[in-house]
């Protein structure tokens with residue numbers, strides 16, 4: 307079932323949250339986490355096209371971007387064995403796992419490993435320059451595609467950020483962009499209205 311109304315409600319709640327607490331990162335992370343947990347534990351709304359993996363690399367599909375670019379929502383899709391480089395975000399972010407299992411490995415600003423943990427369906431991880439912004443995310447399973455829903459405090463695909471080589475300390479600027487050129491249509495209410 308493609309219950310897109312659930313995602314629309316989520317986007318509306320995030321919009322209200324950013325209107326009210328957009329300047330307060332701790333509040334955005336805390337209330338945003340509650341909202342995100344609500345949507346990753348109800349796996350009936352993500353259109354299939356935004357959960358398609360690729361053998362080339364993990365995929366990042368933009369699902370929604372706030373018109374004023376105060377936040378964006380992205381689905382990440384990983385096949386077994388796929389992982390991000392060591393990277394930062396430069397803005398706050400929330401990672402909620404919906405399918406499969408992911409491994410998050412954190413690094414200090416000096417690029418020393420500081421921790422690693424599994425994120426299971428329904429769980430949410432946080433990042434930001436204030437609380438720890440550098441990590442690697444990977445599919446933690448050998449046999450299942452993983453799907454996570456991420457919320458960031460900017461149009462994340464257009465943010466200049468960095469990848470790092472912990473062995474040498476070298477950093478490289480990158481702008482991630484998105485896999486998709488079209489986004490889900492949240493606004494056709496005809497099916498709901500005809501019930």
Ligand code: FE
Pocket residue numbers: 393394395441443
């Ligand atoms: Fe990340």
